Amino acid sequence: MKIGLINTLLVASTALVALSTPTFAQGVRENYAPVTAEMLANPPAEDWLMFRGAYNNQGYSALDMINKDTVGDLELAWAWPMAEAGIQETAPLVHDGVMFLQTNNNIVEALDAKTGDLIWQYRHVLPEIPASWSYQANQARRQKNSIALFEDKVILTTVDAKIVVLNAADGKVAWEKQVLDYNLGYSYTVGPLIADGKIISAISGCSIAGTAGGCYILAHDVNTGDELWRFNTIDDPNNPEQQESWGGVPPENRWGGTPWTTGSYDPETNTTFWGIGMPGPYAELIRGSGDGSVLYTNSTLALDVATGELKWYYQHLPRDNWDLDSPFERILVDQEIDGETHKMLISVPGKNGIAFGLDRETGEYLWSKETVVQNVVESIDEDGTVNINEDLVFNAVGEEFLVCTSVSGGKLWQAGAYSPLTETFFVPLTEACNTVAPTQTEFTAGNAVGSVKFGPRVLPEGITDAGLIQALDINPEQAESKWQYRYRPSPTSSVLATAGGLVFGGDAAREIKAWDQETGEVLWSQRLNAPVGGYPMTYALDGEQYLVIPTGYSNSASSISSAFPEIPLPTGSGNSIFVFKLPKADS
Amino acid sequence: MFRFFGVGLALLASSAAFAQTSGIPPEEMNNTRRLAGDSINVCFDMTSLGRPFDEDVAKAIGDALFLQVNVVEGFGGFPVNGDGFMDELTLAMNNTCDMFMGVSVSANSPFSEAFALTRPYATIPFVLAVTDPEWQSLAEIPKDRKLGTAMSSLGEMNYITWSQQQPEAERWVRFPYADYNKMATRVLDGTIAGMILWQPAMAQLQAERPEAAALRVIANDPLPPASVRVGALVSSRNAFLRSQVDQAIDALAADGTIDALMEKHRYQGNAGE
Numbered sequence: 001m002k003i004g005l006i007n008t009l010l011v012a013s014t015a016l017v018a019l020s021t022p023t024f025a026q027g028v029r030e031n032y033a034p035v036t037a038e039m040l041a042n043p044p045a046e047d048w049l050m051f052r053g054a055y056n057n058q059g060y061s062a063l064d065m066i067n068k069d070t071v072g073d074l075e076l077a078w079a080w081p082m083a084e085a086g087i088q089e090t091a092p093l094v095h096d097g098v099m100f101l102q103t104n105n106n107i108v109e110a111l112d113a114k115t116g117d118l119i120w121q122y123r124h125v126l127p128e129i130p131a132s133w134s135y136q137a138n139q140a141r142r143q144k145n146s147i148a149l150f151e152d153k154v155i156l157t158t159v160d161a162k163i164v165v166l167n168a169a170d171g172k173v174a175w176e177k178q179v180l181d182y183n184l185g186y187s188y189t190v191g192p193l194i195a196d197g198k199i200i201s202a203i204s205g206c207s208i209a210g211t212a213g214g215c216y217i218l219a220h221d222v223n224t225g226d227e228l229w230r231f232n233t234i235d236d237p238n239n240p241e242q243q244e245s246w247g248g249v250p251p252e253n254r255w256g257g258t259p260w261t262t263g264s265y266d267p268e269t270n271t272t273f274w275g276i277g278m279p280g281p282y283a284e285l286i287r288g289s290g291d292g293s294v295l296y297t298n299s300t301l302a303l304d305v306a307t308g309e310l311k312w313y314y315q316h317l318p319r320d321n322w323d324l325d326s327p328f329e330r331i332l333v334d335q336e337i338d339g340e341t342h343k344m345l346i347s348v349p350g351k352n353g354i355a356f357g358l359d360r361e362t363g364e365y366l367w368s369k370e371t372v373v374q375n376v377v378e379s380i381d382e383d384g385t386v387n388i389n390e391d392l393v394f395n396a397v398g399e400e401f402l403v404c405t406s407v408s409g410g411k412l413w414q415a416g417a418y419s420p421l422t423e424t425f426f427v428p429l430t431e432a433c434n435t436v437a438p439t440q441t442e443f444t445a446g447n448a449v450g451s452v453k454f455g456p457r458v459l460p461e462g463i464t465d466a467g468l469i470q471a472l473d474i475n476p477e478q479a480e481s482k483w484q485y486r487y488r489p490s491p492t493s494s495v496l497a498t499a500g501g502l503v504f505g506g507d508a509a510r511e512i513k514a515w516d517q518e519t520g521e522v523l524w525s526q527r528l529n530a531p532v533g534g535y536p537m538t539y540a541l542d543g544e545q546y547l548v549i550p551t552g553y554s555n556s557a558s559s560i561s562s563a564f565p566e567i568p569l570p571t572g573s574g575n576s577i578f579v580f581k582l583p584k585a586d587s
Numbered sequence: 588m589f590r591f592f593g594v595g596l597a598l599l600a601s602s603a604a605f606a607q608t609s610g611i612p613p614e615e616m617n618n619t620r621r622l623a624g625d626s627i628n629v630c631f632d633m634t635s636l637g638r639p640f641d642e643d644v645a646k647a648i649g650d651a652l653f654l655q656v657n658v659v660e661g662f663g664g665f666p667v668n669g670d671g672f673m674d675e676l677t678l679a680m681n682n683t684c685d686m687f688m689g690v691s692v693s694a695n696s697p698f699s700e701a702f703a704l705t706r707p708y709a710t711i712p713f714v715l716a717v718t719d720p721e722w723q724s725l726a727e728i729p730k731d732r733k734l735g736t737a738m739s740s741l742g743e744m745n746y747i748t749w750s751q752q753q754p755e756a757e758r759w760v761r762f763p764y765a766d767y768n769k770m771a772t773r774v775l776d777g778t779i780a781g782m783i784l785w786q787p788a789m790a791q792l793q794a795e796r797p798e799a800a801a802l803r804v805i806a807n808d809p810l811p812p813a814s815v816r817v818g819a820l821v822s823s824r825n826a827f828l829r830s831q832v833d834q835a836i837d838a839l840a841a842d843g844t845i846d847a848l849m850e851k852h853r854y855q856g857n858a859g860e
Contacts, residue, residue, distance in 0.1 A: 086612060134671065134672075139671070207670060209765030209766050212765060212766070253764060255765075281738065281739065285751075286738065286743070286747070287763060288760070288761055288763055395751060396748065397747055397748050439744070452669075553612040571613050572613060573613060573614055
């Protein structure tokens with residue numbers, strides 16, 4: 001009788017344990033092959049080792065099994081529901097047969113890249129989020145765009161401003177480091193870059209009151225976590241021009257300058273390139289900076305990875321008054337012309353959709369090219385000086401202008417891709433405008449939050465298609481339109497270019513498409529469960545090429561969904577990844 | 588460049604999408620009806636200056652309506668540009684709050700049509716604080732001295748609007764401050780000559796910082812006066828609650844209850860509008 005009772009208690013307690021612990025397996029990937037510095041510099045074609053595949057941020061794969069002839073045969077290999085609801089911005093990575101997937105709330109999963117079986121899951125334990133921490137709660141709901149791999153580690157940056165280093169084999173924490181004080185408002189929203197033995201990261205939350213005067217790109221030792229340098233994007237004491245550009249506003253009254261897209265890296269010159277976001281407050285009438293250009297907001301920064309010193313900067317949008325951020329991906333391109341190598345940095349850096357080409361060794365302006373309808377930049381001089389449309393600068397509180405592009409872009413975080421195969425830059429864009437007015441918009445009485453009122457997104461006059469895939473023919477002299485693909489829904493994912501002559505990208509209508517890089521012809525499409533999001537990528541395993549497509553909740557889809565009312569958005573998020581491959585015979 | 592545009596198709600975006608705003612995945616929204624009986628959930632901005640006063644007013648409204656007030660810490664801690672505010676407000680109002688206290692009631696209130704503003708329960712001014720004993724009004728501060736303003740506040744807007752109408756030589760250079768404590772420090776150390784801030788912030792400074800005794804309020808002249816009207820937010824679907832709360836606010840303003848609470852918290856201004 002007594003023994004029976006004990007058995008029953010044991011069963012009961014076992015059941016409780018089973019209920020109270022996650023029901024997934026915490027496995028170990030034995031004999032995981034480390035990611036070497038050499039691999040990061042020259043990624044094997046079958047892997048996808050970082051944010052955009054390689055240090056150059058091109059979003060290009062040398063794999064060509066899936067190509068113009070075979071893409072029509074793609075079949076679903078496996079799919080995976082992601083851990084929690086949140087905006088879908090994931091950038092899956094693959095190495096040695098393991099897929100590393102980060103979701104919102106800093107959850108990382110390792111999956112068998114062949115079968116889709118879970119190997120391990122890491123759930124970052126956040127401090128209990130107090131009600132006074134709403135911005136971080138909001139940011140935690142984004143599925144962070146990237147993590148990083150190095151040696152036998154997975155490196156992530158977290159919403160509570162930490163660097164966390166996991167063992168790639170089992171997902172256990174190797175070490176972690178509190179980088180900045182989240183109580184001031186600092187929060188990581190983008191992943192790091194591993195270069196020259198350093199973790200290069202960039203912080204967000206730089207528009208919160210407590211972070212006044214400091215927004216940083218930082219370097220930490222990849223093995224010890226020791227901070228090696230930090231560069232402040234809104235306060236550079238070594239550059240008087242930068243200080244003067246704030247029109248006398250002291251550093252402690254400056255906000256913004258958030259670098260919220262993972263940078264690129266040139267190993268040859270040990271230089272990292274980052275894009276910087278808008279100033280705060282949005283309108284110069286409020287921020288008190290007069291007609292100052294407010295450096296280094298909306299600029300490209302080239303930093304020496306050894307020292308953190310600024311090599312050069314170029315400002316793509318001075319005097320931003322409309323939250324038209326310019327932090328998006330900087331892409332490094334080399335072109336051989338008449339025996340001369342041209343080292344360029346190309347980008348559609350900002351929400352206004354203007355493409356730029358720079359000499360990446362000097363920062364010299366090479367060319368620019370407008371894409372979507374915009375009215376904030378009047379002209380760009382031959383020396384690269386950007387002249388804004390001063391008719392749209394507010395002279396009074398409450399003055400309202402129709403500004404194009406909208407605060408949602410134009411261009412947003414969805415990354416473009418460059419194909420060295422066709423020397424073409426493919427960019428996902430949205431046609432949209434909105435009214436902007438600096439106004440007395442304090443939400444809570446007396447509280448310093450909110451200084452500009454944005455109207456709903458509208459299509460520019462005469463345009464009925466929100467979506468645009470713009471293919472730009474690139475050379476050191478200019479960018480010319482190679483083709484345009486216009487369609488009703490907005491593009492909601494980044495694009496992927498491959499050596500198979502294809503460009504992949506997805507939209508709010510839940511459709512993933514493959515375009516012919518040369519002609520823009522749609523060669524394949526597949527409707528999925530939710531708007532396509534994140535960063536499509538590709539890898540190869542055992543002689544077969546796989547194509548990975550993230551889907552799920554998309555703020556980019558919902559913010560302009562009434563432009564295409566015939567395409568209803570799903571009521572659930574459905575955050576997932578879908579993995580396609582060719583039938584055996586094709587591959 | 589394209590210079591001329593008309594509105595093509597008005598798009599019914601329900602919330603502003605600022606720089607990095609995440610949006611609200613549908614799973615985050617509860618689709619349940621609260622069965623509260625004789626109680627209401629009243630939410631507050633944790634970081635609001637008027638938080639203790641607002642709670643007292645909420646309890647007085649509850650007493651007047653024979654309702655139990657459940658005090659819920661709402662949210663707070665947003666970027667100076669309001670990034671994420673509307674998302675979190677929408678979530679809180681959908682999932683938790685019957686009423687959200689302490690919001691600014693004005694023609695430019697940024698809230699969506701999903702929410703309705705009550706009548707204001709208090710009208711509280713912005714003030715100008717300095718340390719120099721010689722100055723009795725803003726007009727006496729030399730133009731080469733600088734001012735601080737509470738960023739994005741009605742007081743700041745009031746100053747900017749006045750300033751834009753003056754010749755440049757007649758304006759003071761102004762720096763925006765998101766933290767009134769830091770702004771006070773800069774007045775006390777002489778970096779700026781004075782600061783325009785909401786009077787409850789001044790009351791709090793003088794209650795919490797001994798050195799703030801050196802600060803004194805002087806006349807705003809030549810600026811016109813600026814006051815914030817403070818009210819609450821309810822769901823637009825709950826017209827009955829809004830009407831009841833409006834009636835309660837009128838009664839509490841008329842019988843001196845709100846005046847007494849303002850005195851308790853050392854607020855200037857007046858009850859109601």
